[in-house]
Amino acid sequence: MTVKVYIIESDRMMGQKIDEVIEFPDQEEAETFCRDYNNKCCPVMDQTPEWYMCARLEDQTQWEILR
Numbered sequence: 001m002t003v004k005v006y007i008i009e010s011d012r013m014m015g016q017k018i019d020e021v022i023e024f025p026d027q028e029e030a031e032t033f034c035r036d037y038n039n040k041c042c043p044v045m046d047q048t049p050e051w052y053m054c055a056r057l058e059d060q061t062q063w064e065i066l067r
Contacts, residue, residue: 002023002024003024003026003029003057003058004021004030004058005021005022005023005024005033005055005058006020006056006058007020007055008053008054008056009051010052010054011050011051012050012051019053031057034056037054038055041053041055042055
């Protein structure tokens with residue numbers, strides 16, 4: 001079973017869009033990728049930035065980001 005990870009581009013003015021879909025062979029590998037990607041590209045901030053990228057598992061809600 002493959003697990004899909006969505007790379008999401010978020011822009012305050014334009015909203016969100018799926019930039020890329022990456023498939024992984026298992027859940028653990030997909031979660032590790034999401035954590036690494038989000039820690040690098042989507043750091044925790046006091047305010048939401050104007051523009052950012054994040055990775056989400058296929059079954060995550062909009063507000064869940066693995067860290």
